[in-house]
Each structure stands twice: as structure tokens, then as C-alpha cells.
Amino acid sequence: MLTLFELSGARPEIRFSPYVWRIKMMLEHKGLDYDTKTVTFTNKSALEGSGLNRVPVIKYGEKWVSESLDIARYLDATFPEKPLFESPLAAEQAVILNNWMDQNILMPVFMMIVADIHDTLDAESQVYFRETREPRIGCTIESTRSARDERRESFKASLAPIEAILANHDYLSGSVPAFADHCLMGPVMFAHIPSSFDPFAGSIPIQAWRERMFDQYGSFARKAPRAV
Numbered sequence: 001m002l003t004l005f006e007l008s009g010a011r012p013e014i015r016f017s018p019y020v021w022r023i024k025m026m027l028e029h030k031g032l033d034y035d036t037k038t039v040t041f042t043n044k045s046a047l048e049g050s051g052l053n054r055v056p057v058i059k060y061g062e063k064w065v066s067e068s069l070d071i072a073r074y075l076d077a078t079f080p081e082k083p084l085f086e087s088p089l090a091a092e093q094a095v096i097l098n099n100w101m102d103q104n105i106l107m108p109v110f111m112m113i114v115a116d117i118h119d120t121l122d123a124e125s126q127v128y129f130r131e132t133r134e135p136r137i138g139c140t141i142e143s144t145r146s147a148r149d150e151r152r153e154s155f156k157a158s159l160a161p162i163e164a165i166l167a168n169h170d171y172l173s174g175s176v177p178a179f180a181d182h183c184l185m186g187p188v189m190f191a192h193i194p195s196s197f198d199p200f201a202g203s204i205p206i207q208a209w210r211e212r213m214f215d216q217y218g219s220f221a222r223k224a225p226r227a228v
């Protein structure tokens, strides 16, 4: 059995990590059986023995694998049916897409919903989250709320390369979803689970794509418990 380790909020069913969501969508895409174990920001005892402290992590047999892109590559190498990448070369080149998504989509989304993430956490994790995230964002978590409409407006420009693909295809990977789609589902679910604020409200093509992704794999993402 494969085990996926993921972060939860104060309510254990609230699972918001964008990197974990990428892997969850990939596991569903492959139709693999897996169970999940949760950690919180301040209690990572489930990962004991792995030497790891950031999720996603998977354990398959005695093997631990971390880093979402490495996990994606590992899944294709270990379970070649229903590939995420068209070829080994595509799996190598995915680093560019991965980094582009993190910088241009995930970071802006984070800035828009960070206060809602904070609100889903248990009290101890909230303290840790504030101490570690406020230096990164350069302001208080609360002050991000008043800036988010403006941020969403400027975020529209970052979405143009994605919208250009969706003008001709149902999915970023063509006629069926694959790695690129799962990669974008990370930030999408990162906002959808804890927040009623929609960073993608300005993009009709991405909202339509999101509905299609919500319908995939027995409506897996649509059925995920939300904090709102």
C-alpha cells in the first residue's frame, strides 16, 4: 500500500497543501490505491524516521519520496500505466513548468488567501505559521486581506499563458488532463479549500477548466471538504 502524508488544519479533514493536491490528483489520475496520514505544522510525528519535514511525502514499501516533482516522476517510473508525462524527456523538462507555476501562480494565490489558511489552523500551528510566513510575505497576515482585490486584478496578466492554451484545448495537456493540469490544480485547491475568495474569478477559461477538473476522477476534487 502507498501512503501519502499531508498537512491538515485544526479540522483533520481540511487538507489544503498545494503541493499535496498535485500529488493527490496524480494518484487519482493513475487510479492507485493509497491511504493518507496527516501532519500539522507543529506535529509531524507521522513522518518520524523519514528525516523529512515538508509534505507531500509518499511511502511505498520501505521507500520514502519527497518533493512533489520527484514524486510525480517516481509515480510514472513505478506505475507506468496512465502516464503523467509523455516521455522521460518531458518528465525532465517539467521542472520549467513546475517553477513557472510556483512563481507566477502559486505565490500570488498564496498572497491572496494566506489569512484564510491561517484561520483554518490549530492555535499552535497558527503561531508557527505567523512566525515563519510573515517574514516571507513582508507584512502581517491580516493586512493581506485588504490588498487582495488589487492583487487579483494584477494577477490576471499571469494567467494569460494558461488561457492561451485553453483557447485551443480542454486541458493544459491536450484532450485529457496530465501533469500540467495537476500542477495547476495545486494552487487552485490551495484557494478553494480554505477560502471563499476566488483568485481565478477574473478568468472565464480557467474557471471552465476548473469545472472540468472538478469533474475528473469521480468528482474527487469537488467532493473535498472545505473550511468555508
Ligand SMILES: N[C@@H](CCC(=O)N[C@@H](CS)C(=O)NCC(=O)O)C(=O)O
Binding pocket: 007, 017, 018, 019, 041, 053, 054, 055, 056, 066, 067, 068, 069, 132
Ligand atoms: N518544493 C516542495 C515544497 C513542499 C512544501 O513547501 N510543503 C509545505 C506545505 S505546502 C510544508 O510541508 N511546510 C511545512 C512547514 O512549513 O513546516 C514540493 O514541491 O513538494
